[in-house]
Amino acid sequence: MTAIEQNTSTNTGAVDEHLRWLIRSDDGQLINLWHQRLRAGSTVEQLVTQRLLSKNFRGSSLDSLVAQRVLAVVSHAIREDVPLRLFIPFGGYKSPASREYPEASWAEVFAIAGMCELVSPICRIHAPGVVIEFSSDEAVVPLFMGADEAVLNRYRSKFDHILSVVAAGQHRNLKLKQSLLRDDYDIDDLSRRIRELGKALESRWFSNLSSDEKARLLGAAERNCFAALPMDLEDRMRVLTRSVCQHQAYLEIDNVERGSILFAPTTIPIALRRGLDGWLHLGSNRRSAVQFWIGAGVLDRRQTGMRAHILPPKRYLSLAPKSIGVSRSIINLTGMEQIPVMDAVIAAED
Secondary structure (H helix, E strand, C coil): CHHHHHHHCCCCCCHHHHHHHHCCCCCHHHHHHHHHHHHHHCCCCHHHHHCCCCCCCCCCCHHHHHHHHHHHHHHHHHHHHHCCCEEEEEECCCCCCCCCCCCCCCCHHHHHHHHHHHHHHHHHCCCCEEEEEEEECCCHHHHHHCCCCHHHHHHHHHHHHHHHHHHHHCCCEEEEEEEEEHHHCCHHHHHHHHHHHHHHHHHCHHCCCHHHHHHHHHHHHCCCCCCCCCCCCHHHHHHHHHHHHHHHHHHHHHHCCCHHHHHCCCCEEEEEEECCCCCEEEEEECCEECCCCCCCEEEECCCCCEEEEEHHHHHHHHHEEEEEECCCCCCCCCCEEEEEEECCCCCHHC
């Protein structure tokens, strides 16, 4: 921790107020507007679908087939009077490159709260509510990245605690849960299949990518690697290429094997990255494209109010934010007594 980061402030009022607002449902103005629209002839189905497809939360342009699928899921849930489910696979670890490593921290708070912000108003007009399920891939992370099981267990436990903190401020019909990949697979068998398909993808898929795309994927694999990489460049590239191809193999296998879960009649699969056909691509929160388990959370303090961002590791380090104390009445979790704060400088993320 740098000397700048160790600086704290007793003036925590504005920070506490923003965090309290962030993790509490507050959608009164929007609901009033929705009731006006319902009286004017709009339907619940239309309002819910428009909310889920809002460009304010999307991570990329909207695919027409995804839009049709979201509408079909919403229509089914309303017709059958059952909860909507957002199914969100995620890494299940904190990247070693993140300032927050090894635990879930403010990036996870901002991401979970951001998903709640998206669906909270839906719970006011769809009585069965919404389930947001974060599906952890932690069981296969040791295969790709060499992560230690104890580190993954520590992350998983802290993530559950953060879910509980955020859930306490939501509508009763908005449910938050973490599920585990190991609940759906024989992990030894899955690992074997990943290794076999990954080997085939090295020639069938990776070799056909552009140089820029190869560099992007290899760079991401290197940043997220837990184990020490070989010093020899050729050996290093071989290890990283294998990691990239095994990850792609997992995505391809999972999209088929868990298809009945991902594409169930009331489920919308959420991708926090581009390139997954049929998935709704959202940002980790309203302002952040980086995956929350890779980045770190920062509050941007402006005259117009505070904004929650999840920053990539290099961006975070370049800003060197200071830390401000957080009231234990808001989040009483070990390691989250302070929060990084900047002053009106994260314009690039808006």
